[in-house]
Amino acid sequence: MGYGKVNVLKDLNLDIKEQSTCAIIGPSGCGKSTLLYGIAGIMQPSSGQLLIHDQPVKENRKETGVILQHYGLLPWKTVWKNAALGLKLRGVPKQVIEEKVSDVLRKLHIYELRDKYPVQLSGGQRQRVAVARVLAIEPDLLLMDEPFSSLDAIARESLQDLLLNIFNNSKLTIVFVTHNIEEAVFLGQKIVIMDQGSKNISHVLKNDLFGDQTLRNKPDFYRLCTDVRHSLQEKTTSL
Numbered sequence: 001m002g003y004g005k006v007n008v009l010k011d012l013n014l015d016i017k018e019q020s021t022c023a024i025i026g027p028s029g030c031g032k033s034t035l036l037y038g039i040a041g042i043m044q045p046s047s048g049q050l051l052i053h054d055q056p057v058k059e060n061r062k063e064t065g066v067i068l069q070h071y072g073l074l075p076w077k078t079v080w081k082n083a084a085l086g087l088k089l090r091g092v093p094k095q096v097i098e099e100k101v102s103d104v105l106r107k108l109h110i111y112e113l114r115d116k117y118p119v120q121l122s123g124g125q126r127q128r129v130a131v132a133r134v135l136a137i138e139p140d141l142l143l144m145d146e147p148f149s150s151l152d153a154i155a156r157e158s159l160q161d162l163l164l165n166i167f168n169n170s171k172l173t174i175v176f177v178t179h180n181i182e183e184a185v186f187l188g189q190k191i192v193i194m195d196q197g198s199k200n201i202s203h204v205l206k207n208d209l210f211g212d213q214t215l216r217n218k219p220d221f222y223r224l225c226t227d228v229r230h231s232l233q234e235k236t237t238s239l
């Protein structure tokens with residue numbers, strides 16, 4: 001998969017289990033977003049196949065929810081209207097939209113912000129609106145490209161907690177790209193480490209610690225972070 005004649009990913013083989021989470025981490029420019037675009041159906045592989053439920057991925061798969069790097073909120077629409085957008089585009093009846101949007105805004109603790117515009121919100125609140133918009137469509141697959149990268153450490157951890165909570169309470173598969181090792185270890189049941197040189201995956205770690213809301217307070221968490229760091233450094237220093 002790549003751009004024009006330039007291949008960014010080559011001979012890549014990855015299996016993601018339904019109702020699991022998968023973190024994709026690697027150096028800048030190694031092709032993490034490209035892989036996510038492929039899973040979203042935004043880009044097509046030049047050879048090989050990308051399958052969801054054994055079907056080739058299509059761009060308009062309506063059960064896939066995508067949050068790209070800059071949230072994609074419409075500045076001229078309120079929180080409510082932004083959150084309702086995905087449902088509206090799918091032609092969902094007004095009454096159902098009312099119910100689903102209220103429900104998801106409450107779940108994400110932003111119901112009281114429903115009449116505000118994106119410019120009036122903090123980064124963390126904006127990100128919650130982006131998450132609300134995607135969750136409102138009840139996706140079976142949630143794809144996120146560096147979802148919390150612009151947030152400070154506290155807001156980031158609070159959204160990570162929220163996402164873990166959402167995952168634990170819904171039948172959802174989550175695949176996300178991150179630069180942050182702690183985020184990959186806290187939220188990734190599978191941690192995929194990509195490498196620029198080979199245009200491929202260098203390591204896949206199974207995260208047995210996944211799912212524990214108190215994980216950040218435990219030494220094992222930092223041990224796994226160190227393992228991920230070593231795997232990343234191994235490739236960088238061998239270049």
Ligand SMILES: Nc1ncnc2c1ncn2[C@@H]1O[C@H](COP(=O)(O)OP(=O)(O)OP(=O)(O)O)[C@@H](O)[C@H]1O
Pocket residue numbers: 003008026027028029030031032033034035
């Ligand atoms: N539209 C494009 N046209 C041509 N090349 C592109 C395009 N988008 C990305 N690339 C190239 O493809 C490679 C992979 O890009 P990609 O955005 O997937 O990397 P990434 O790992 O997500 O990077 P980052 O961590 O910096 O976001 C890079 O070398 C990049 O320059």
